Amino acid sequence: MIGDNAAANAEVEVYSHKLFAPTSYAGAIERKDILQRVLHGTAARVVFLQAPAGHGKTTTLQQLKTLCEQDGCLSGWLTFDDADNDTRRFSVHLQAMVLALIGDSARDAPPGDDDFAAPKLRTRTDWIVDRLLKVGTPVAIFLDEFQVLTNKSVLAFFRELFEHVPGNVRMFIGSRSVPDIGMAKLLVNNQTTLLRADDLRFTRREVEHFFASRGPALEVSREEVESIWLHTEGWPAALQLFRLSLANPEVRRSLGDFGASRPRELAEYLTDSVLSLQPPEDQEFLLRTSLLSRMTAELCDEVTGRSRSQDTLLRMERSGLFIRSLDAEARWFKYHALFSSFLAEELRTEQPAVAREVHQRAAAWHFGNGYYEEAIHHAIACADCELAADAMNEWSSTLVSRAHLMTVERWFARLPLACVTSRKDLVVKVAYALIFLRRYAELKKIEPALEQGAAEQLGVAVASGHCGIALAMAAMSRNEVAKGFELIGRVDVRNRDVAGFGAFEYGAAANLLAYRAITCGDFERGRELIAIARSYNDRAQATFSGGYMVAIEGFGQVLRGQVDDALNRFRSAMAAHQPELDKSFASAAIASGFALALYESNELNALEALTEAHLSGIADSTLPDWMLTAFMATARGHEARGRNARNNEVLDEAEAICRANGWTRPVATLNWERVRRLLLAGDLARATRLAASIIPDPLPQPDNWLPIAEEIEGETLGRIRLAIHSGDAATASELIAAEMANASGRAYRLIKLHLLDAVLQQRKGQRNAAHRSLRKALQLAEPGGYVRVMIDEGSDILTLLQEEYAALQESLTGGENRLGPSRVYLELLLNAAGFNPGASSLAGQRPLEALTDREKEILVFLANGVSNKEMASRVFVSENTIKFHLKNIYSKLAVSSRVQAITAGRQLGLIT
Numbered sequence: 001m002i003g004d005n006a007a008a009n010a011e012v013e014v015y016s017h018k019l020f021a022p023t024s025y026a027g028a029i030e031r032k033d034i035l036q037r038v039l040h041g042t043a044a045r046v047v048f049l050q051a052p053a054g055h056g057k058t059t060t061l062q063q064l065k066t067l068c069e070q071d072g073c074l075s076g077w078l079t080f081d082d083a084d085n086d087t088r089r090f091s092v093h094l095q096a097m098v099l100a101l102i103g104d105s106a107r108d109a110p111p112g113d114d115d116f117a118a119p120k121l122r123t124r125t126d127w128i129v130d131r132l133l134k135v136g137t138p139v140a141i142f143l144d145e146f147q148v149l150t151n152k153s154v155l156a157f158f159r160e161l162f163e164h165v166p167g168n169v170r171m172f173i174g175s176r177s178v179p180d181i182g183m184a185k186l187l188v189n190n191q192t193t194l195l196r197a198d199d200l201r202f203t204r205r206e207v208e209h210f211f212a213s214r215g216p217a218l219e220v221s222r223e224e225v226e227s228i229w230l231h232t233e234g235w236p237a238a239l240q241l242f243r244l245s246l247a248n249p250e251v252r253r254s255l256g257d258f259g260a261s262r263p264r265e266l267a268e269y270l271t272d273s274v275l276s277l278q279p280p281e282d283q284e285f286l287l288r289t290s291l292l293s294r295m296t297a298e299l300c301d302e303v304t305g306r307s308r309s310q311d312t313l314l315r316m317e318r319s320g321l322f323i324r325s326l327d328a329e330a331r332w333f334k335y336h337a338l339f340s341s342f343l344a345e346e347l348r349t350e351q352p353a354v355a356r357e358v359h360q361r362a363a364a365w366h367f368g369n370g371y372y373e374e375a376i377h378h379a380i381a382c383a384d385c386e387l388a389a390d391a392m393n394e395w396s397s398t399l400v401s402r403a404h405l406m407t408v409e410r411w412f413a414r415l416p417l418a419c420v421t422s423r424k425d426l427v428v429k430v431a432y433a434l435i436f437l438r439r440y441a442e443l444k445k446i447e448p449a450l451e452q453g454a455a456e457q458l459g460v461a462v463a464s465g466h467c468g469i470a471l472a473m474a475a476m477s478r479n480e481v482a483k484g485f486e487l488i489g490r491v492d493v494r495n496r497d498v499a500g501f502g503a504f505e506y507g508a509a510a511n512l513l514a515y516r517a518i519t520c521g522d523f524e525r526g527r528e529l530i531a532i533a534r535s536y537n538d539r540a541q542a543t544f545s546g547g548y549m550v551a552i553e554g555f556g557q558v559l560r561g562q563v564d565d566a567l568n569r570f571r572s573a574m575a576a577h578q579p580e581l582d583k584s585f586a587s588a589a590i591a592s593g594f595a596l597a598l599y600e601s602n603e604l605n606a607l608e609a610l611t612e613a614h615l616s617g618i619a620d621s622t623l624p625d626w627m628l629t630a631f632m633a634t635a636r637g638h639e640a641r642g643r644n645a646r647n648n649e650v651l652d653e654a655e656a657i658c659r660a661n662g663w664t665r666p667v668a669t670l671n672w673e674r675v676r677r678l679l680l681a682g683d684l685a686r687a688t689r690l691a692a693s694i695i696p697d698p699l700p701q702p703d704n705w706l707p708i709a710e711e712i713e714g715e716t717l718g719r720i721r722l723a724i725h726s727g728d729a730a731t732a733s734e735l736i737a738a739e740m741a742n743a744s745g746r747a748y749r750l751i752k753l754h755l756l757d758a759v760l761q762q763r764k765g766q767r768n769a770a771h772r773s774l775r776k777a778l779q780l781a782e783p784g785g786y787v788r789v790m791i792d793e794g795s796d797i798l799t800l801l802q803e804e805y806a807a808l809q810e811s812l813t814g815g816e817n818r819l820g821p822s823r824v825y826l827e828l829l830l831n832a833a834g835f836n837p838g839a840s841s842l843a844g845q846r847p848l849e850a851l852t853d854r855e856k857e858i859l860v861f862l863a864n865g866v867s868n869k870e871m872a873s874r875v876f877v878s879e880n881t882i883k884f885h886l887k888n889i890y891s892k893l894a895v896s897s898r899v900q901a902i903t904a905g906r907q908l909g910l911i912t
Contacts, residue, residue, distance in 0.1 A: 013089070013402065014096045017294065017326035017334075021077035021142065022062050029210050031060050034199065035067060038172075044193040045165035046186060049174045051197035053338040054237025054267065057174035060200065061142050064172055068140035075140045076101035083373065085151040086406035098128055102135050125161045132169050139169045146175035151406075153616070155180050162186055201234030210239055220246065227255045231266065237338050240320060241270035248273050271342040274321075285312055286321075287351070290343035291358050291381075293374060294326060295333045302365045303358045356382045367391050376411055389419035389426060396429035397464075397501035403544040403585045408433035412442070421449035425465035428453075429501070432470060432508075435477045436544070436585055436621055438661060443474060450474075458490070464502035466491070469509045476512065479624040479663045481707075482700040488512045493532055499539050507536030507545045511552055518556040520704045521745055526556050547573070547586025551626065554593040555708055561747025563600050564785040564898045570594035572867040588617035592626035596712070599633040601899050602787035602832045606865065607637045619657050628654060628666045628709040632673055636712075639677070640788065647677075665697035669709050672718035679725045680794040691722055704742075711748055717756070724760050732760050751777045751789050759796040774800045778821040785899040791833040798833050805830060805837055824895050828903045849892045856910060858885045863902045863911045 038047050047064075049057045065075050078097040084090040132139050149155060159182045165171055178194075186192040202210065207229045211220040220228075224246075232238035245251045251273050275283055288304050289295055300309035313333050317323045322339035326332040335343075348355045359382035366375035367387060372395030379388035392411055399408050412420060412430045421427050427449045434443040453467030468487055475484035493510045496502070514529035530553050537546040550573040557566035573590045591614035598607040611618075611634045618630045631654035638646040651670055658666040671694045678687035696715070707714065716739055723732035736757050743749040754777035761770035774797070781790050791798060805826045830837045851859065854875070861871045868886075872879045890896060893904040905911040 013092045013404075015093070017332050018079050018081070018093055019077060019097055019100060020079075020327050021065055021075075022058055022324045024059075024062055024066065028059060028063075029202070029206055029213070031056070031063060031206070033203070034060060034195065035063060038064060038193065038195070039067060042193040044191055045167075045170055046162050046192040047170065047172045048178070048183070048192055048194045049172070049200065050176070050178050050194060051200045052176055054235060054336070055197050055200040056236035057200065058144055059236070061144060061172055061174050065140065065142055068138075068170075071138070073138040073140045074101055074135060075142065077142045077144070079144045080146060080148050082148050083407060083410075084149060085154065086404050086410070087151060087153050088402065088404045089407060090149075090151070090154050094128075097141075098131060101139065101141070102131050125157070125164050128161065129164060129166055133166050135168070137168065141169065141171045142174075143171065144174040146173045147177045147179065149179055152180075163191065165191075200236070202229070202236060202239060203234065204229055207234065207239060211243065224252070224255060231255070235267075237322075237336070238267050238270065240322070241267060241274055244320065245270050245273035245277060247277055267338065268342050271339060272346070275343065275346075281306070282312070282316075285309075286316075287343055287347045288354065288358050290335060290340045290347060291355060291378075292362060293334070293377070295335075296331055299362065299365050303361045360384060363387055363391075367394075370394075373407075376414075380414055385416050385419045389415055389423060392420075393423055393426040393429070396426060396433075397504075400429050400432045401501060401504040401540050401542040401545070403436075405433040405437050405585070409437055409439060409442070417445055421446055424449070424453045424467065425501075428465045428467055428470045428505070431474065435470070435474050438477060438620070440478065440661070447471075447474070454487075461496075462502075463496075463498050464500070464505065466502075466505045466509070469505050469512075472512060473508065476623055478661075479665060480699060481705065482702045484512070485516050485702045485705070488516065493529070493536075496536075498536075501540070503536045503540035504542045504545055507533050507540055507542055507549070510536060511545060511548045514549075514556075515552050516702070516705075518552060518559065519706055519708060520702065521706070523556055523560050523745060526552070530556075544585035544589065547589040551589040551593040551622075554590070554597060555629075558593070558597055558600065559708070559711060559746055559748045561751075561780055561784040561786075563597055566593070566597040567601060567603075567785075567865075567898070568867055570597055571865055572869060575867065575870065585617075585621045588614055588621045589626065591615075592618050592622045592630040595630040595633040596708075599637055600786050600788050602640075603865075604637050604640060607633065611637075619653075624658070624661070624663045624666050625707045625709050627657065628669060629712065632670075632709060632712050635673070636788065636792070664695065665699065665707070666709065668694050668697060669707070669714050672715055673713045675718050676713055676721060679721055684725055687722065688726070691718065706746070706749070711746075711752075717752060720753075720756050724756065724763060727763075729760060729764055732756075736760070747780050747784065748786075748789070751780045751786060754780070755790070755793050755797055758800060759793055762796050762800060770800055771804065774804060775820055778804075778825070782821055782825045782900075783896055785897040787829060787832050787899065790829050798830075798835075801826065801829055801833070802835070802837075822894065822896070822900070824893070824900050824904050827907075828900060831903070851889065851892055851910065855885055855889050855892070858882065859889055859901065859905050859910055862886075862889075862898060863905065 049060060051057055065077065069075055076097045078093060080090075084093065149158075159180075162171070162181060163186070183192065183194065187194060204226070208222075208225055211225055211228075228239065228242050232242065242251070251270070275286060278286065285300070285304055285306070289300050292299065292303070295313065297310035297313060300313065301307055313323065314330060317325060317330075317333065322336035323333055324336075326334055344355075347358075359378045363375050363378035363382060363384060364387070366372070366378060367390070372391045375391040376388045376395070379385065379391060388411075392408075392415065396408055399405070408430060412433070420430055427446050431443065431446055431450055434440075434446075450467045450471050453465070454471055457467055469491055472484045472487035472491070475481070475487060488509060491506075491509045491513070493506050493513060496506050498506055510529050510533035514526045514533060517523070517526035517529055530549060533545075533549045533552075536542075537549055550569065554566040554569045554573075557563070557569065570590060570593060574587065574594060591610055594610055595607060595618075598604075598610060611630070615630065615634060618627055622630070631650055635647045635650040635654075638644075638650060651673065655667055655670050658670070671690060675687045675691050675694075678684075678690065694715075710716070716735070720732055720735045720739070723729075723735065736753055740750070740753055743753060754773045758770045758773035758777065761767075761773055777790065790801070804821070805823075808820065808823055808826060827837055857875065858871060861874070866874070868879050868882045871882045875882075886901075889901055893901055893908075895901045895904050902911065
């Protein structure tokens with residue numbers, strides 16, 4: 001890792017050796033035929049080198065890199081390992097490679113004209129594609145050890161990326177196998193060139209050159225070269241082993257006896273031969289250090305009990321002993337996997353006590369130097385589970401707060417349960433990982449320890465390892481909301497002098513308390529708790545708890561009538577998380593709320609782009625109610641575009657997720673959404689049957705609590721609507737009145753209730769009462785920028801809106817000063833519903849006062865979803881100045897919100 005001690009390791013996430021391309025070694029044979037074929041014989045953007053270990057994939061990639069750089073290409077290198085199956089770690093290193101490659105000039109390149117025309121929300125690959133395109137020069141990217149990637153999300157990312165490689169970029173991949181990346185499709189579409197083991201083997205000519213380049217000292221005859229080529233079949237690793245072992249007369253005498261040997265048996269024999277040719281002290285060095293995944297001189301001194309290991313490492317690298325440096329300063333080294341695996345197996349078999357000692361020494365050294373991942377690996381290898389658990393405890397503080405949750409899960413699975421549960425701090429950290437990954441079966445194993453810890457901590461100030469907070473989070477994840485709220489209510493989050501993981505915990509607690517306050521209608525208390533959560537999150541530098549805080553804040557704005565403000569908040573936060581290619585927990589939480597805000601503002605293109613990129617992450621990692629909200633918003637977006645089949649698919653997918661996790665209430669909510677659709681389609685009989693079959697949630701609900709998803713649709717709204725469509729006016733009136741009494745301050749809820757009352761009055765023939773209720777809904781909805789909620793109740797409301805618009809037009813013609821919704825807003829709603837009442841009303845007209853050039857520029861920014869902060873940075877003014885310009889724009893266009901300004905600007909031809 002970048003940095004030389006534990007403190008540095010705690011602060012950074014990038015392992016620099018993964019970004020270091022291996023240097024060429026003296027005597028390496030240039031693979032001219034392969035290089036010519038790859039660089040000039042194919043136009044494919046992706047070149048895949050697939051062969052077993054020892055076939056020279058890395059060397060070939062290095063040679064390709066050198067030639068690409070000589071041709072003026074920028075190049076980047078990334079070597080993968082098993083830990084990259086944690087999507088967060090994978091994302092961090094891929095971003096680091098891209099940013100190192102493009103440099104500061106393209107990192108924050110000024111926006112061009114295309115930036116303003118393109119959608120603001122993008123797929124996961126666009127962050128990379130955009131930046132590589134902005135470089136403006138040819139780029140070559142090299143990815144080695146690709147076969148270790150097994151995570152479905154990571155492989156899906158590469159399937160998408162390989163299909164959209166920009167024209168100025170070529171990607172070169174080395175892998176022992178071909179993971180699930182859609183290779184057949186890439187080959188059929190001529191998007192990739194695949195070189196297999198047979199392509200990478202040395203030809204006779206290359207074998208001759210390989211041995212001739214070693215000079216007369218080796219004295220290999222043509223007959224020997226031919227025999228070696230036949231027995232190795234041109235396998236590069238075996239050829240190198242032959243070269244190193246030919247000083248052994250026995251090997252030369254045995255050349256004729258290798259015919260029956262399989263390649264791995266031959267390589268193992270030759271490795272033994274190479275080892276026997278080394279001086280005794282070098283033999284011991286090679287065997288002991290073969291157990292290390294990577295080496296530095298200090299570590300080698302520790303495990304070998306000798307000094308001057310740096311000289312030994314450099315000498316062995318020069319001699320071609322399957323060792324290469326991992327950095328430009330030659331501080332870290334690594335053996336070739338094939339060579340080290342043979343040596344390590346011999347040490348474990350012949351000297352098990354020495355192997356155990358090496359692991360013990362390596363574990364202690366890594367732990368003392370803050371390299372916790374290697375410390376855990378070696379401690380487990382020598383059965384020192386206490387040390388492994390100690391290292392895990394130290395490391396997990398950073399892993400959890402930065403959302404490397406899969407790494408926590410992976411190492412937890414390898415530790416004895418007792419070693420985890422005996423450490424309260426560690427059990428809490430593991431719990432967080434399992435909670436957010438929804439590994440409920442594994443979570444059950446440690447919950448007794450959490451409950452015991454919570455009982456011991458009750459009433460006690462806890463700086464870190466707060467079991468009660470973890471239990472509350474577990475309850476919320478399982479949709480046991482009443483239990484979660486009761487547990488979190490015991491936690492005092494005020495004025496805690498904590499940092500690091502403790503600050504992360506209290507930030508999470510403040511988030512949950514804010515969520516409780518907002519969903520119970522106490523928005524002011526929620527605002528105060530969000531401020532507290534922000535303070536803790538800043539102290540903890542917590543990645544995903546900060547995302548949850550933004551989601552809660554934005555949800556609160558939607559619920560209390562401020563969709564425009566929510567959009568600004570979500571846009572700003574998503575821009576900050578835009579580079580996170582792992583669909584991280586932070587961006588998934590933010591996206592769940594963003595989906596609702598985009599739907600309600602009728603930004604359906606942006607909603608579709610958002611959910612394309614983030615819906616699977618939302619499904620995997622957010623709270624049940626947030627997941628449900630995002631899926632319902634997505635389904636309604638498809639419904640608004642007439643995609644009924646796609647709507648059903650999204651609802652069915654959400655139901656499958658809920659049932660798989662045992663969430664009863666969300667399943668009921670989804671069925672009430674289906675009831676709504678049936679009623680609006682006029683199928684009262686099926687709607688009634690479905691409603692009668694819905695099983696209510698058996699879990700207790702908190703007092704005054706209204707789930708966010710049920711703000712969109714749920715049992716109460718469903719029963720009101722069912723009563724209206726069934727002609728049971730008395731029941732509908734009673735339900736609406738009762739719900740109105742409990743909806744104070746919940747603007748979003750009140751809009752829906754007033755609309756349902758308008759439908760009820762319309763069906764009763766009380767047209768004046770219907771319009772009064774409609775105007776109350778409009779009065780609440782217009783300032784906040786709501787659109788879809790106003791038209792989702794179907795034809796009854798649309799008829800009333802058309803009548804309201806006609807009355808407004810008549811009053812304007814007659815010169816009346818009529819109170820009520822603005823013409824622009826009514827036109828916005830009717831346009832969104834498929835009508836076009838304002839097509840002629842604004843055509844050819846001008847704003848009340850002409851917009852300045854700067855105001856026109858701000859209006860274009862507004863239409864493209866640019867936040868106030870970003871506008872300020874682009875035009876080099878303060879945010880207050882931007883707000884001043886927006887105020888003037890609204891006044892000149894006679895509008896009161898962002899959405900209305902965009903609509904008016906388009907109708908007036910100010911925005912193309």
